[in-house]
Amino acid sequence: MNEDINVESLWLIPKRDSSGKHENVYHGNFVPQIPNNLIKRYTSPGDLVLDLFMGSGTTLFECENLGRDFIGYDINETILDYVKGKMDETSSPVRFSINRCDVTDGELFCSITAEELGKLGHEKADFIIAHPPYMDIVRFTDSEKDLSHIADTDLFVSKFISALENAYGYLAVDKYFAIVIGDVYKKSEVVPLAFRVMDAVKRHFDVKMKGIIVKNIEGNRGKLGVNSIWHARARRSDYYIFKHEYIFVFKKIK
Numbered sequence: 352m353n354e355d356i357n358v359e360s361l362w363l364i365p366k367r368d369s370s371g372k373h374e375n376v377y378h379g380n381f382v383p384q385i386p387n388n389l390i391k392r393y394t395s396p397g398d399l400v401l402d403l404f405m406g407s408g409t410t411l412f413e414c415e416n417l418g419r420d421f422i423g424y425d426i427n428e429t430i431l432d433y434v435k436g437k438m439d440e441t442s443s444p445v446r447f448s449i450n451r452c453d454v455t456d457g458e459l460f461c462s463i464t465a466e467e468l469g470k471l472g473h474e475k476a477d478f479i480i481a482h483p484p485y486m487d488i489v490r491f492t493d494s495e496k497d498l499s500h501i502a503d504t505d506l507f508v509s510k511f512i513s514a515l516e517n518a519y520g521y522l523a524v525d526k527y528f529a530i531v532i533g534d535v536y537k538k539s540e541v542v543p544l545a546f547r548v549m550d551a552v553k554r555h556f557d558v559k560m561k562g563i564i565v566k567n568i569e570g571n572r573g574k575l576g577v578n579s580i581w582h583a584r585a586r587r588s589d590y591y592i593f594k595h596e597y598i599f600v601f602k603k604i605k
């Protein structure tokens with residue numbers, strides 16, 4: 352039994368893990384502790400992880416640390432070149448594949464995935480992780496296919512579902528996928544983006560929901576302390592400062 356796996360629904364992460372290849376160079380990345388926990392919980396050594404929005408490679412570096420194979424996709428060529436450079440620094444003990452791909456493009460996604468699965472010697476994936484843009488809060492690239500250009504919630508949810516649909520067929524039955532996402536604030540109100548996505552997933556796929564985890568990074572937040580300008584502004588107004596995000600875990604049942 353692995354006792355460092357967090358099985359509680361509130362993850363208060365004291366400080367970002369900056370060991371090994373984790374450099375925190377990408378605005379919008381997640382902390383390595385998230386994929387680390389999920390990979391340990393839902394996969395075994397030698398299993399294959401698919402990462403639909405791989406960004407700066409946080410999940411890949413954890414797969415490397417934990418001995419899991421990896422296929423990742425992103426639309427941002429610049430960040431993919433950065434990740435390839437990091438992977439070239441050492442000879443990796445795991446098999447991995449990094450792909451420039453618009454994950455909403457079914458034909459492209461399937462042709463890449465079928466080929467890479469064959470090369471890595473897997474029939475299906477054992478776990479999928481998806482950490483998409485939170486609508487247009489952080490702009491990642493100039494590509495019009497980049498989900499971070501979408502300001503409309505319904506459109507964002509439907510594009511996200513189509514990306515997941517493309518990947519879902521490659522996930523083995525009885526295996527898990529996780530979505531890491533936060534809410535957004537638009538036109539003076541909270542848009543519960545995370546709940547919208549969670550609800551759409553539950554309606555669209557044959558899944559069991561296994562976890563709604565709330566996470567917050569506790570450390571390195573001096574500038575967000577109670578005496579900060581952000582707190583003063585929030586107190587003068589009527590809103591709350593977002594501190595948390597969600598990790599939703601689902602199990603594919605057929």
Ligand SMILES: C[S@@+](CC[C@H](N)C(=O)[O-])C[C@H]1O[C@@H](n2cnc3c(N)ncnc32)[C@H](O)[C@@H]1O
Nearest residue numbers: 380381404406407409425426427453454497498
């Ligand atoms: C929140 S970031 C993921 C960060 C990643 N977890 C990390 O730790 O670096 C979202 C990523 O989605 C990518 N993206 C946006 N639209 C995409 C699309 N249509 N297809 C593939 N990737 C896309 C962006 O380029 C960005 O790197």
